[in-house]
Amino acid sequence: xxxxxxxxxxxxxxxxxxxxxxxxxxxxxxxxxxxxxxxxxxxxxxxxxxxxxxxxxxxxxxxxxxxxxxxxxxxxxxxxxxxxxxxxxxxxxxxxxxxxxxxxxxxxxxxxxxxxxxxxxxxxxxxxxxxxxxxxxxxxxxxxxxxxxxxxxxxxxxxxxxxxxxxxxxxxxxxxxxxxxxxxxxxxxxxxxxxxxxxxxxxxxxxxxxxxxxxxxxxxxxxxxxxxxxxxxxxxxxxxxxxxxxxxxxxxxxxxxxxxxxxxxxxxxxxxxxxxxxxxxxxxxxxxxxxxxxxxxxxxxxxxxxxxxxxxxxxxxxxxxxxxxxxxxxxxxxxxxxxxxxxxxxxxxxxxxxxxxxxxxxxxxxxxxxxxxxxxxxxxxxxxxxxxxxxxxxxxxxxxxxxxxxxxxxxxxxxxxx
Numbered sequence: 421x422x423x424x425x426x427x428x429x430x431x432x433x434x435x436x437x438x439x440x441x442x443x444x445x446x447x448x449x450x451x452x453x454x455x456x457x458x459x460x461x462x463x464x465x466x467x468x469x470x471x472x473x474x475x476x477x478x479x480x481x482x483x484x485x486x487x488x489x490x491x492x493x494x495x496x497x498x499x500x501x502x503x504x505x506x507x508x509x510x511x512x513x514x515x516x517x518x519x520x521x522x523x524x525x526x527x528x529x530x531x532x533x534x535x536x537x538x539x540x541x542x543x544x545x546x547x548x549x550x551x552x553x554x555x556x557x558x559x560x561x562x563x564x565x566x567x568x569x570x571x572x573x574x575x576x577x578x579x580x581x582x583x584x585x586x587x588x589x590x591x592x593x594x595x596x597x598x599x600x601x602x603x604x605x606x607x608x609x610x611x612x613x614x615x616x617x618x619x620x621x622x623x624x625x626x627x628x629x630x631x632x633x634x635x636x637x638x639x640x641x642x643x644x645x646x647x648x649x650x651x652x653x654x655x656x657x658x659x660x661x662x663x664x665x666x667x668x669x670x671x672x673x674x675x676x677x678x679x680x681x682x683x684x685x686x687x688x689x690x691x692x693x694x695x696x697x698x699x700x701x702x703x704x705x706x707x708x709x710x711x712x713x714x715x716x717x718x719x720x721x722x723x724x725x726x727x728x729x730x731x732x733x734x735x736x737x738x739x740x741x742x743x744x745x746x747x748x749x750x751x752x753x754x755x756x757x758x759x760x761x762x763x764x765x766x767x768x769x770x771x772x773x774x775x776x777x778x779x780x781x782x783x784x785x786x787x788x789x790x791x792x793x794x795x796x797x798x799x800x801x802x803x804x805x806x807x808x809x810x811x812x813x814x815x816x817x818x819x820x821x822x823x824x825x826x827x828x829x830x831x832x833x834x835x836x837x838x
Contacts, residue, residue, distance in 0.1 A: 421833060422456040424551065424558035424582075426544070426573065428565040428590070431461030431520065437728075442589065442753065443564050445643050446829075447518045449822040453830065457518035458555050460547045462568075464539055467527035508546045512554065519555055523547035533601040537568065544572040548580065558582060560614070560833055565590045566606040567598060574609035583836050586610065587617040589642065589750045594626055594771060595674065607631045614836040619751040620772040638832060641775070642751050643825040647729050648760040649817060663694040663801055666739035666763075668732060668754045669746065671702030676768075676788065678711060680745040683793040685715045691801060694720070696743075699735060701726045736761040741800050746770045747787055759816035762809030766796045781812045 425447050431440035443459065450457045509524040525543030528535050551558075561577070561584040563569035573584040586609060592598050598606065610616050610633055617638045618624035624637030665684065669675040677698065684696045698708070698721065705723070712721040727735070736742070742758035744767040751772035758765050765782035767773035777784050783800065785792040818824065 421830070421837070422458070422556065422558045422560075423450060423833065424548075424561045425457065425459045426561060426563045426569040427459070427461060428563070428567060428569040430463045431459055431522070433463070441645075442642055445645050446825075448646060449643055449826045450829065451517040452822065453826045455826075455830065455833075458551060458558065459518060459520045460544065460551055461520060461522045462540060462543050462547060462572075463522070463524050464527050464531075464536065464543065465524050467530040467535075469530040470527075508543055508550075510547070510550050521547055521551050521554070523550070533599045537571065537602070537605075540568045541572045541575050544569075545576055548576065552580075559837060560585060562587065563609075563613075566609045567592065567602055570609040570613065571602065571605045574605075574612050577612070583614040585615040585617060585832065585836065586613050587619065587640070588623060588627060588637075589619040591674070591748050591750050591771075593630055594623075594748050594750070603631075607633075615832055617832070620775045622771045622774055623750045626771075640825060640828045640832070641820055642753050642756070643822055644756055644760050644817070644820045645729065646822070647733055648757050649821055651733075651760070651813075663691065664739045665694070665696045665741060665743050665797065666699070666735055666758075667696070667743050667745065668699040668735075668757075669744070671698075671700050671704040671708060673704070674747050675700075675702075676745045676747050677704065677708050679788060679790060679793065680743060681708065681711055681715070681717075681721060683745075683790050683797065684721065685717055686790070686794050687797040687801075688717065688720055691798075694801070696721045697724055697735060697739065698722070699724045699727050699732060732757070733761070736763060739763060740804060741766060741782075743793075743797075744768060744770075744773060745793065749773060752776055756816055756820045759812050760820075762813045764800065764804060764807040764812065766793070766800060768793075781807070781815065 425443050427440050427443045429439050432444060433439055447457045447459055511522040513520040523543050523546065525539055528539045561573045561582055563573045563584055563586045565588055566586050570586040577584050610631055615638055617640045618627060619642050621639055624639055627633060627637055667680060671677060688694055709723060712718055736758055742763050742765045744752060744755060746768055748770045749772040755765055755767060755773060755776050759781055765777055767777050767782065767784055768787040769784050770787050773784060783796045785796050
């Protein structure tokens, strides 16, 4: 069996190790299971308009200067000629587990909904030809998210006679962020695919209703990172003496850190031997630091920024409990990572967590409720000893471990091939 995974976002770019991480975990797990796996990572760089603008600007700045500055200008012209010729940059990354083909294309002639989709599709079309010539024809294309990978797979599957499935884990649908120009194309991709997989029951029901799908979505959750799955089961969970709440998320409006910080401030006024650690970066970083300072909690709210996977693991192992305060989540990978570390969790009822959080492993609360979050923090503080860390981890691995998730995926693949 040969599976080609196609993410909609960039695949593990150097400047953001979190982009494409779910697809990486799935590729590794499938390869470990004995499946032949490949990945096509599509990215778009520059546009004819952007390059021309840069050439004019640089030529103006360099007028009358010495020849040392000619090379950068020559590179811009080279990029322009490549863009006009619709050339694609290919980089092959071969490994023992799975092969990656990175395909970098150009916007045409500048980024907007129509041109971006056309350019993404053109780059994917060139990339799959390159992939097939190098690694052979895949049995199934597994697109992650309809926007863009699912649409592109739908555009070309008749040309190559390759069935495709779509796993949806984007929050764009619930947050009404899908451009209207793409709605019909996404619906067509869903209905023409061999299977639509959602990472949670709530997301599946949303997709079925929003796009009037002609079938029910299959439910296959995200998989636990191997780093968390292969922990020694006798790790001896080691929370710090100070009661520590931990949150891991992008610092944006959807993650609702303002609610978390304000709730913690009121909790901390009574339980002063407590801290809140926040891992992540994003557009609200400075604003959230200012809020913590305004509440006189700079010593008790610690912003750790973006951390490596190993550093995240260490923080999870040493915290008391994990808190997710989001307005919407399609799943909640950080929740299962916390559970894999034996930590009870507090999470808002924001979509994905409802499928993950049960009475034995944590608490669910309404979204955007300061009163409910403070209550949950207090209850967790007093009852944390009642949670069985080893049972939390065991149940988590049983449902979200590689054997369970990959077994389900392979079952879907076999149904399609048969």
